[in-house]
Amino acid sequence: MNKFTKITASIGPKCEDAETLRRMFLAGVNVCRINFSHDTGDVQGEKIDLIRRTARAAGVQVAVLVDLQGPKHRIGNFATEDKYPLKIGQTFTFDNDPTPGDSTRVQLPHDDVMKSLNVGDRILLNDGKIEMRVTGVETGKIIATVVRGDEIWSRRGFNLPDTDVATSVLTPKDKNDLEYAITKNPDWVAISFVQRPEDVAEVRDFITARTSHPIKIIAKIERPNAVDRIAEIASVADGIMIARGDLAVEVPFETVPAISRHIIRTCRTLNRPVIMATQMLGTMVNSEFPTRAEISDVANAAYLRADSTMTSEETTIGINPVGVIETMAKIVTYADYDAIANSYDWSRIENVPENDWSRSVASMAYLNRASAIVVFACDTVATTQISCRKPDIPIIAVCREDVIANQLCLSRGVCPICDEALFGQRDAFNAARGFGITSGHLVIVDGDKISLRTLD
Numbered sequence: 001m002n003k004f005t006k007i008t009a010s011i012g013p014k015c016e017d018a019e020t021l022r023r024m025f026l027a028g029v030n031v032c033r034i035n036f037s038h039d040t041g042d043v044q045g046e047k048i049d050l051i052r053r054t055a056r057a058a059g060v061q062v063a064v065l066v067d068l069q070g071p072k073h074r075i076g077n078f079a080t081e082d083k084y085p086l087k088i089g090q091t092f093t094f095d096n097d098p099t100p101g102d103s104t105r106v107q108l109p110h111d112d113v114m115k116s117l118n119v120g121d122r123i124l125l126n127d128g129k130i131e132m133r134v135t136g137v138e139t140g141k142i143i144a145t146v147v148r149g150d151e152i153w154s155r156r157g158f159n160l161p162d163t164d165v166a167t168s169v170l171t172p173k174d175k176n177d178l179e180y181a182i183t184k185n186p187d188w189v190a191i192s193f194v195q196r197p198e199d200v201a202e203v204r205d206f207i208t209a210r211t212s213h214p215i216k217i218i219a220k221i222e223r224p225n226a227v228d229r230i231a232e233i234a235s236v237a238d239g240i241m242i243a244r245g246d247l248a249v250e251v252p253f254e255t256v257p258a259i260s261r262h263i264i265r266t267c268r269t270l271n272r273p274v275i276m277a278t279q280m281l282g283t284m285v286n287s288e289f290p291t292r293a294e295i296s297d298v299a300n301a302a303y304l305r306a307d308s309t310m311t312s313e314e315t316t317i318g319i320n321p322v323g324v325i326e327t328m329a330k331i332v333t334y335a336d337y338d339a340i341a342n343s344y345d346w347s348r349i350e351n352v353p354e355n356d357w358s359r360s361v362a363s364m365a366y367l368n369r370a371s372a373i374v375v376f377a378c379d380t381v382a383t384t385q386i387s388c389r390k391p392d393i394p395i396i397a398v399c400r401e402d403v404i405a406n407q408l409c410l411s412r413g414v415c416p417i418c419d420e421a422l423f424g425q426r427d428a429f430n431a432a433r434g435f436g437i438t439s440g441h442l443v444i445v446d447g448d449k450i451s452l453r454t455l456d
Contacts (some may be wrong), residue, residue, distance in 0.1 A: 004392070004413040005301065005332040006030040006308035008065065008275055009325060011047055012038070012316025021054045023322045024315070025062055028329035030409040031188070031308060032062060035316070036177045037069040044177075048184045061416050063187040063409040065218065068174045070192025071167055074155050075125065076100075076107030083151040092132055094123075094142040106152070108142065112167035113160065117142050121162040125152065128159065128249040161224050161250035169199035170206065178203075182211050187406040190218040190241055195225050197232045204236075216380075216407055218275070222246035227259055234263075234270045239410060241310075244278035264304050269352060271388045273307035273410045280309055281328060285318040295331055302335035305390045307412040340392040358385035361450060364443050365391055368452055371440030372396050374428040377416075380407050382445060387411040398422050398431045429455055 008031040009015070009024060021032075032051045034044050048064055055062040078084055079100040086092070086103065094108035101107060108114060117123075123132045123144060130149030134142055169191055170178070181189065191203050200219055207215050216238035219226070222245070226233060234240055242263055248256050260276065267274040280298050281290045290298075301309050309328060315321040351359075365373050370393060375383045377397045386395055390412065397416040399405040400423040405416035415435050422431050428444045432455055444451045 003028065003329060003333040004336040004394075005306065006410055006412060007325060007328055007332070008033055008277075008308045008310040008410070009315045009321075010035055010310070010312050011051070012313075014317055014319075015315050015321040016047060016050070018050060018054045018057075020321060021051060022058050024325045025055060025058050025060050027322055027325040029325055030062060031065050033065045033067050033190075033310065034181075034186075035067045036174075036181070037067075037072075040173075040177055041180050045180065045184050048186065061405050061409055061418065063406040064184075065188040065190055065410075066178075066181045066186040067190040067220075068177060068192055069171070070169065070174065070220075071165070071171050072157060072192075073110050073113060073160075074157050076109050077154045078102065078106065078152075081154060083153045086130070086146050086149050086152055088146055088148065088150075090146050091135075092144050092146055094144065096140045101154075103152075112165055113163075114140065114142060116163050116165045116167075117160070118163070121160065122147075124159040124161065124249055125149070125156045127157075130156070159246060159249050164195060164225055169194060169202055175206070178206060179210070182207060182213070182215070185211075185213045185403070186215060187403060188216050188218055188239065188410070190220055192220050192243075193223060193246075194219040194221065194233060194237075195223055196229060197236045200233060200236045214403060214407075221263060222250070224251050227251070227263070230263055230266050231270065234267055234272045237272065239273045239275070239307075240267050241275040241277050242306075244276075248278075261304060264306055268305070268388050268390070269355070271355070271358070271385045273384065273387070273412070275308045275310050275410070276301040276304075276306040277310040278312065281311065281314045281324055284314045284320070284324050284327065288320060288323060290327060298328055298331040299335040302332040303339050305339075305412060307387070308410055343392070355385065355389070358382070358389050361386050361443060361445060362389035362391040364450065364452065365393055368441050368443070370443045370452070371437050371455065372432050372435070373443045373445065374398065374431055375445040376423055376426055376428075376447075377404055377408070378447075380404055380411075383408055383414055383416075384411055386445070387414050394435060394437070396428075396431050396435055396437075398428075400424070428453065 009029045010033045084103045093105040121134045131147040132144035136143035218239040219237040220241045220243040222243040314324040372394045374396045377399045383397045395414045397408050399418045402418045405418040408414045408416040
């Protein structure tokens with residue numbers, strides 16, 4: 001195995017053909033993200049089918065992650081498509097009147113938002129370039145003062161960093177998309193704009209009422225109230241995505257790195273894989289080379305032991321999606337092995353009794369200088385727990401079900417394989433050889449049994 005840190009790639013127009021996908025898989029993609037903000041139904045279903053066929057043909061294990069759009073809020077229309085001037089300190093009104101807006105007011109077509117806003121709450125529009133603060137709340141009307149920004153125009157998105165919006169995490173569009181996605185048996189579903197643990201429970205109930213397929217749930221952290229409740233949310237989700245785009249709008253941008261570190265620590269303690277997302281190699285949308293800052297950003301995710309980095313526009317609309325994956329793989333591979341050679345002890349952050357068993361497995365491997373840990377995986381639990389101890393050797397997960405192998409594609413350092421013969425025979429030696437490991441000790445985990453054997 002060349003790298004420990006996994007790569008999640010967003011799939012879009014520039015990489016929707018079998019040959020490009022094949023080359024991306026061989027370059028290092030472990031998880032394919034299907035963004036349901038763009039396209040729905042059969043269009044997305046065809047992408048999922050193509051990913052499955054291409055992965056099988058390439059002989060690689062690749063997971064499918066369906067990413068739901070979530071409750072995206074926008075203001076209404078203005079009288080023209082022109083930009084309307086604003087002045088700092090002026091009063092601006094949001095109301096439920098569909099009449100086109102002007103420099104003093106506009107429709108806010110979301111009753112749940114109108115009912116949730118309170119005096120003092122901030123309203124951030126156009127990715128935070130416009131800031132207003134609520135000074136009055138009336139029936140069907142929100143009165144605000146302009147704090148920052150000099151122009152406004154139609155259909156701008158907005159963020160509410162101080163407001164707990166009383167709304168379902170699943171919009172009608174999300175429910176339709178999820179109904180369809182469930183028929184394609186995705187490995188993971190990502191929920192956007194999670195605010196509370198109950199949001200995860202709502203989606204899990206929706207899924208389990210419609211299928212017995214063991215779909216896992218990723219909670220995207222992009223709101224301050226989700227950061228405040230990260231331990232509760234991670235406890236009920238199966239994984240976490242640090243969605244730094246909207247998060248950096250809703251919290252002071254200088255706090256995003258510290259928040260990311262805190263989330264990774266929490267996920268390690270709770271045995272949850274975590275994805276670092278947003279603009280990791282953003283300039284490669286139009287360039288063959290990343291900036292020095294982007295190289296450091298990707299490497300830092302690997303140094304922090306995030307399970308996966310992620311691409312967005314770089315692979316969906318970029319000029320060279322395969323080159324993006326090759327670049328990201330080079331960066332995380334070097335960082336992974338540098339972190340092994342120059343390690344930093346993170347053990348204190350996960351030193352809780354619930355992790356004693358998995359820590360003992362990792363310690364056994366370390367003290368015996370094992371070449372690999374081999375887990376016979378009936379589910380994802382044991383392998384994920386061992387992965388969250390971040391051992392610096394491969395974890396080979398021998399699975400008897402394809403979905404388990406796919407879901408383990410996200411976890412750092414895990415080499416999943418679906419092989420009923422190897423699983424049934426508990427053949428750890430040939431499983432290791434299949435990943436190029438031909439000598440040394442193996443720590444073998446089979447249910448409650450842990451053993452040490454020498455590969456010869």
